[in-house]
Amino acid sequence: MHADRSGRSLAREDGWEARMLLTRSRADKAGAGREAVLEVRGLVKHFPLTQGILVKRQVGAVKAVDGVSFDLHQGETLGIVGESGCGKSTVAKLVTHLEEPTAGTIRYKGEDITKLSGRALKAVRRNIQMVFQDPYTSLNPRMTVGDIVGEPFEIHPEAAPKGDRRRKVQELLDVVGLDPAYVNRYPHQFSGGQRQRIGIARGLALRPEIIVADEPVSALDVSVQAQVVNLMERLQDEFGLSYLFIAHDLSIVRHISDRVAVMYLGRIVEIGTETEIYEHPTHPYTQALLSAVPVPDPERAERRERIVLEGDVPSPANPPSGCHFRTRCWKAQQRCAVEEPALAVPENFAGTLHDEPVHHPSACHFAAERAAVAPPVAG
Numbered sequence: 001m002h003a004d005r006s007g008r009s010l011a012r013e014d015g016w017e018a019r020m021l022l023t024r025s026r027a028d029k030a031g032a033g034r035e036a037v038l039e040v041r042g043l044v045k046h047f048p049l050t051q052g053i054l055v056k057r058q059v060g061a062v063k064a065v066d067g068v069s070f071d072l073h074q075g076e077t078l079g080i081v082g083e084s085g086c087g088k089s090t091v092a093k094l095v096t097h098l099e100e101p102t103a104g105t106i107r108y109k110g111e112d113i114t115k116l117s118g119r120a121l122k123a124v125r126r127n128i129q130m131v132f133q134d135p136y137t138s139l140n141p142r143m144t145v146g147d148i149v150g151e152p153f154e155i156h157p158e159a160a161p162k163g164d165r166r167r168k169v170q171e172l173l174d175v176v177g178l179d180p181a182y183v184n185r186y187p188h189q190f191s192g193g194q195r196q197r198i199g200i201a202r203g204l205a206l207r208p209e210i211i212v213a214d215e216p217v218s219a220l221d222v223s224v225q226a227q228v229v230n231l232m233e234r235l236q237d238e239f240g241l242s243y244l245f246i247a248h249d250l251s252i253v254r255h256i257s258d259r260v261a262v263m264y265l266g267r268i269v270e271i272g273t274e275t276e277i278y279e280h281p282t283h284p285y286t287q288a289l290l291s292a293v294p295v296p297d298p299e300r301a302e303r304r305e306r307i308v309l310e311g312d313v314p315s316p317a318n319p320p321s322g323c324h325f326r327t328r329c330w331k332a333q334q335r336c337a338v339e340e341p342a343l344a345v346p347e348n349f350a351g352t353l354h355d356e357p358v359h360h361p362s363a364c365h366f367a368a369e370r371a372a373v374a375p376p377v378a379g
């Protein structure tokens, strides 16, 4: 069996072919006018902080996600980046319904899925699948690869009649570049990259439209990361998938993403196309993140100005008033403490280094470009 051939035969089933036809070149994907498959608005997740052993009382809350809004368009990849603890994984869990939001809406094709339950929720969950970070711990060591990849069929038997499951699992293995003959092997018999391919095959089993990938290559060797990212890109083009791709590695996110959202302490501080964020960042936090990425070209490395942020990330249980970033920001003024900056396209901003006006939203009262040298595209 050949990967492309079986991929196409899989795609022909259940309308996947129609989605494939909708998928166009990467440059095209971030463009306006494409259908939003996911519309997230004002998403909030506060984890209660409690005290007491017998009688628990709430003494506060960890504001893991604190008002996040974005769209994910059909066939595109939206990368979400930010330091550890900024709320990326919590966004992933909310979108895949592994956590209930405190407030906000998540519309899948126009329908708010946060309000769904029972059969309606099950139907939606089929279309939004998750690929997890660590292929070493996310696969049950006592299950065969066939059982792992076919597990979603136990929950959604309508997706594959019992007699047809083995064939479907073998097709899925073939699609992700694994030998279908390995169906009876166990996870420990595979390398890290192969295990992540198994995780991806499981994510594809129900033919979802959206895949939420939470740090899918972070646990892998650098040499294997590119192979898995390239596989994900091929599968996206083949099956018209939309990706929410979460990572802290800015080079990998740049390679795969059409658009990028930068998060800090539970909020998106800047969002735009890959070029807007990496070549023309206007938020001080994005500029600081980019300035810390190693640049292999010595000439570029010399030209760039390293921005060293003062202090630690504040606790999400007690974030600063106004702009969450202000306590570490070299531009902060009184206004930043009292007025939360909206995530909006800056109206008048001074000191731009480029003639082109900025078109992408940035949550800073003093948004402006500066000479940041972006990391190269991985890969």
Ligand SMILES: Nc1ncnc2c1ncn2[C@@H]1O[C@H](COP(=O)(O)OP(=O)(O)OP(=O)(O)O)[C@@H](O)[C@H]1O
Residues within 6 Å of the ligand: 047, 062, 063, 064, 082, 083, 084, 085, 086, 087, 088, 089, 090, 091, 248, 316
């Ligand atoms: N179930 C939970 N209960 C309490 N606090 C939580 C829970 N899950 C996450 N948090 C807290 O919410 C904040 C955001 O966590 P989250 O895992 O979403 O961040 P992240 O950006 O994905 O970081 P990392 O890359 O380290 O996973 C952190 O302060 C974390 O400790």
